[in-house]
Amino acid sequence: MQVDLGTVFDATPGVTRDGLERLDERVTTAHERIEQGRRNNEPGYTALNLPDTVDITRIHDAVASFDDPTAILIIGIGGSALGAATLVNALGDDTAPVYVLDNVDPASISRVLESIPLSETVVNVVSRSGTTAETLANFLVVRDAMTEAGVDWTDRTIVTTGTDGNLRQLADSESLPALSVPEGVPGRFSVLSTVGLVVAALQGIALTDLMTGATDAAAELSGSLFETPAYAYGATTYALATRGARTNVMMPYAENLETFAEWFAQLWAESLGKDHRGQTPVRALGATDQHSQLQLYRAGPHNKVITLMRPRHRSPCPIPSTDLDGLSYLSGSDLGSLLDAEFEATEASLVDADIPTIRVEIDAVDAQSLGALLYEFEAACICYGELASVPTFTQPAVEWGKRATRGLLGDDELTETAAVTDKPTLRID
Amino acid sequence: MQVDLGTVFDATPGVTRDGLERLDERVTTAHERIEQGRRNNEPGYTALNLPDTVDITRIHDAVASFDDPTAILIIGIGGSALGAATLVNALGDDTAPVYVLDNVDPASISRVLESIPLSETVVNVVSRSGTTAETLANFLVVRDAMTEAGVDWTDRTIVTTGTDGNLRQLADSESLPALSVPEGVPGRFSVLSTVGLVVAALQGIALTDLMTGATDAAAELSGSLFETPAYAYGATTYALATRGARTNVMMPYAENLETFAEWFAQLWAESLGKDHRGQTPVRALGATDQHSQLQLYRAGPHNKVITLMRPRHRSPCPIPSTDLDGLSYLSGSDLGSLLDAEFEATEASLVDADIPTIRVEIDAVDAQSLGALLYEFEAACICYGELASVPTFTQPAVEWGKRATRGLLGDDELTETAAVTDKPTLRID
Known part of the structure; x- marks a missing residue:
């Protein structure tokens, strides 16, 4: 630039x-x-080494079995969706439109599921931890919808996740194609890794030029x-x-x-x-x-x-x-x-x-x-x-809300949950 | 609320x-x-009278001749597009998808024109003055594309504009259905008028409930x-x-x-x-x-x-x-x-x-x-x-750029154009 x-x-x-x-x-x-951070592959800085470390061939191999999908569905949120969406918006075409489930709005997911032919859709589910609430909830809904429609979801799903956790175990047990999120690369710095590139490859975007x-x-x-x-x-x-x-x-x-x-x-x-x-x-x-x-x-x-x-x-x-x-x-x-x-x-x-x-x-x-x-x-x-002088690669302030969400859904007794219910109100109707 | x-x-x-x-x-x-502003129908304030003054029947009549379009195309920008887009995003369905041309990006307009069946599309062109550069440029391109495709654009176009100006004259000379932008209602306050409601009516949204x-x-x-x-x-x-x-x-x-x-x-x-x-x-x-x-x-x-x-x-x-x-x-x-x-x-x-x-x-x-x-x-x-204590209903700061744009395209010798060409630079390559 x-x-x-x-x-x-x-x-x-x-x-x-x-x-x-x-x-x-x-x-x-x-x-x-x-x-220095790049030389030592320190967390965060190592994102700037991705041009040298990403394995394009492996990504192409992983998507090779999905020939000519009619639609592509990204299930991810934040950095697990925005990179791929950015590449597709800029460089993609309409031959296999890309849908992004990066929210948990029942109205939207219904609309997406009605719009796409599930038997010809490739689903890329992306979560480093394998426990991101929104992503996993959407994945469960989509998997269920595929099964109801008589589609074998294990034939249509490619996973991008960490080296362990839920999604990794699922990929192993169901023999799903799976790619690893690189270590030390925060989601928002991961567009030039497996996180952003799987869907780009499915769309035929020239990864080597990128x-x-x-x-x-x-x-x-x-x-x-x-x-x-x-x-x-x-x-x-x-x-x-x-x-x-x-x-x-x-x-x-x-x-x-x-x-x-x-x-x-x-x-x-x-x-x-x-x-x-x-x-x-x-x-x-x-x-x-x-x-x-x-x-x-x-x-x-x-x-x-x-x-x-x-x-x-x-x-x-x-x-x-x-x-x-x-x-x-x-x-x-x-x-x-x-x-x-x-x-x-x-x-x-x-x-x-x-x-x-x-x-x-x-x-x-x-x-x-x-x-x-x-x-x-x-x-x-x-x-x-x-x-x-800020810690560029962390995002500690989002944890409080994640705990409160789990508490509200009945996972645990959490102090954060009490703060939600004790909120002061002044309602104007 | x-x-x-x-x-x-x-x-x-x-x-x-x-x-x-x-x-x-x-x-x-x-x-x-x-x-007081509402009682006297003063500019701006009169927008709050739209629930009493808008003529729903007239809008329904104007769109009645377009039965069952396959796609709807809004050509407008700013307040001439956002109101309708808001209604459609919230309440519309996918039976006749709505496309919005609210920019002058050649890449996007080509994509839209390739996506829609022009012979089954209704075009709503919206500009109070009838001279908005982006809107008229897009309209000229779409009209031309329709003619090239053998579609009579005068059969597929509904106009929303002021009581005089280019688009009004065109509507008169070509007998296009045309609705008037209400006097004294700035674009950003016009969603509940003809400006927002034509496309809503075409989509079957319940105007009376709105x-x-x-x-x-x-x-x-x-x-x-x-x-x-x-x-x-x-x-x-x-x-x-x-x-x-x-x-x-x-x-x-x-x-x-x-x-x-x-x-x-x-x-x-x-x-x-x-x-x-x-x-x-x-x-x-x-x-x-x-x-x-x-x-x-x-x-x-x-x-x-x-x-x-x-x-x-x-x-x-x-x-x-x-x-x-x-x-x-x-x-x-x-x-x-x-x-x-x-x-x-x-x-x-x-x-x-x-x-x-x-x-x-x-x-x-x-x-x-x-x-x-x-x-x-x-x-x-x-x-x-x-x-x-600000003048809520005006937008004077956008005029400078409009004049400069016209100047750059060779309309006139304008002082604003000189400012564009004299801009200081410090380029880092």
């Missing part, structure tokens, strides 16, 4: 060129820490933000956050990067949101959200940085000529040119209002560029985490 | 009970202003936040914003309210984001985002209020019993019960961390509850705008 920081110097909040150069000394230290992009990006990491797009992004968003940009809007101008913005939001929120710190990620979409969020971004509080992302190449779609009043400027243009004009106009309109923006460009939404982009945003996030 | 404010008093930021009672005096004044819900909600508006759920929500979020909750997370625990959160985000951002003020709306989804955003919400900066929304009734979906290790607590439960347990557990986990939350409950995701919900959130937003 290419990162353009040109507009952050005169913005409010902004960073001076001097400030960025001073920060670069800390980026050098952060880079050394990251390289990994080529990631490998090239890995080779580009250096000790200076001025030479490393990933660190330029991570360090600048960190600097802006400390100066008041508590929100980071990720606004790709490409619909097939919409899920990338969701993936980014998890990466950023779960990695950096701790110790009362962090930057709130906001998912947006250009040009659509110009007609929804831009009023706020331009004229609201100066507490944001807006990340504007686009591919340099788009497919053509000419706008037919017209004699409708006031539309001559569109005649003979192209939808992509209009979208690019809106991108540049929106950026300029934010700059005009002193709102900090960062421009991120990739060549095209293709496998190689996307592999690089995902890798670079992971490196950006880790760089931010080093600068902010 | 029912609003529960019980947890905001002990939160950080929080509001004291005394503070809320003092604020209620200002709510009384705000309500009087709103009622309007019954809205009418009932209108009758509930009173001069006290302690008696009016809409004002309870608007006034409390305003109070929290002034105390540091600069972000408002809208997190429904129902997938069919996901687009409602998008609709809310436009309502909140575009209405209140001005004069360097406003509250940044963040769209989330329970339970999914517990595995993505909850770490930040619970352990990140105390600059948020979390709105947790759910229906009280859900369809059943039993979880099959299992002997898998550690999952006995799920056996014999129901997906909906699990989702509700997660809702309550997440709320309690936020309360435990002193994060302000507001609980919003509706009976069910049905037409009557949704009509009320949409109306009440519009009233909540207007109430917030009155308390914050």
Whole structure:
């Protein structure tokens, strides 16, 4: 990717060129820490080694027995679903549509089960621990629905899980194809592993191109933000956050990067949101959200940085000529040119209002560029985490709620459950 | 809807009970202003009169000629698309799937045009002015594709627009069914008008039930936040914003309210984001985002209020019993019960961390509850705008970018265009 920081110097909040150069000394230290973590395969840092460690052949072999599915069903949640969904949204096609069960809403699961031909569907169930409540509940429902429909679920299921636990035992006892979640790679950093790549392989996405992009990006990491797009992004968003940009809007101008913005939001929120710190990620979409969020971004509080992302190449779609009043400027243009004009106009309109923006460009939404982009945003996030001195790779704050949920469903007597039932109320009807 | 404010008093930021009672005096004044605006049909305020003024019969008549379409295509952007999309996501079914062209991405439009049978598709093109660049560009492309496919587009198109302009003239000259956008109703407040209801009618959604819900909600508006759920929500979020909750997370625990959160985000951002003020709306989804955003919400900066929304009734979906290790607590439960347990557990986990939350409950995701919900959130937003003294119904900050876009496409020599080309750069490759 290419990162353009040109507009952050005169913005409010902004960073001076001097400030960025001073920060670069800390980026050098952060880079050394990251390289050390990679060398020693430390938890988290080892995610940046995936381009070297992932076994593409094994993934292709595991999915080979499922020839020509009509539909693909991902059962996972959070990092166990978002990576694959990001790849499919960006690079997939409609030959075998991908459905994602990443919630436990009875209305949605019924709708999905009614939409897909179960006998021609491949199910990829993904949970490192094999005990994720939502994932296992959905899996039990889907398995049951298959059996009721006379489909042997053991013929249609591929498992991605840890080296032990429920799902691993099930895979062993039922001889299901099973792939291992790599050790030390948190879910939100796992897109370039078995977790993200199984469904990508089922969809025919070129895994080797993805990994080529990631490998090239890995080779580009250096000790200076001025030479490393990933660190330029991570360090600048960190600097802006400390100066008041508590929100980071990720606004790709490409619909097939919409899920990338969701993936980014998890990466950023779960990695950096701790110790009362962090930057709130906001998912947006250009040009659509110009007609929804831009009023706020331009004229609201100066507490944001807006990340504007686009591919340099788009497919053509000419706008037919017209004699409708006031539309001559569109005649003979192209939808992509209009979208690019809106991108540049929106950026300029934010700059005009002193709102900090960062421009991120990739060549095209293709496998190689996307592999690089995902890798670079992971490196950006880790760089931010080093600068902010937060434990980037943990997510302790979600445990409380998981315990309370189990307690409410009658698993145990838990202190968390009492807090739920003792909640104060002031109801307005 | 029912609003529960019980947890905001002990939160950080929080509001004291005394503070809320003092604020209620200002709510009384705000309500009087709103009622005056409604009586005089003033711009914006008149949106709250839609339950009395919208002509359902006329909408049904206009769509009557399109019997049994296979697909429905909305061409609009911002408030011209989000209302209809919200209704369809919540209440629609799959008999005639609805596609929304609310962007100008060549990759997406090609995909949509390949997916739908043009000869059996109804197109609803929506633009008040009849000159919205994205909408008209998409319309020109779709019209051309229909003609190329041998389909008479004039047989398949219904127009929603103002009383004059391009689209009105086109509707007149081609004898297209056409409905008028009501005067004085900004796009983001237009869901309960022709703008939102045409596609809802095409989908067979019960418009009368929607309007019954809205009418009932209108009758509930009173001069006290302690008696009016809409004002309870608007006034409390305003109070929290002034105390540091600069972000408002809208997190429904129902997938069919996901687009409602998008609709809310436009309502909140575009209405209140001005004069360097406003509250940044963040769209989330329970339970999914517990595995993505909850770490930040619970352990990140105390600059948020979390709105947790759910229906009280859900369809059943039993979880099959299992002997898998550690999952006995799920056996014999129901997906909906699990989702509700997660809702309550997440709320309690936020309360435990002193994060302000507001609980919003509706009976069910049905037409009557949704009509009320949409109306009440519009009233909540207007109430917030009155308390914050912002011009709720305008969106001046988006004009700059529109002019720059036209300039870039060669329409005129505009000063905005020069700003685009003069943008400073610092590119990191």
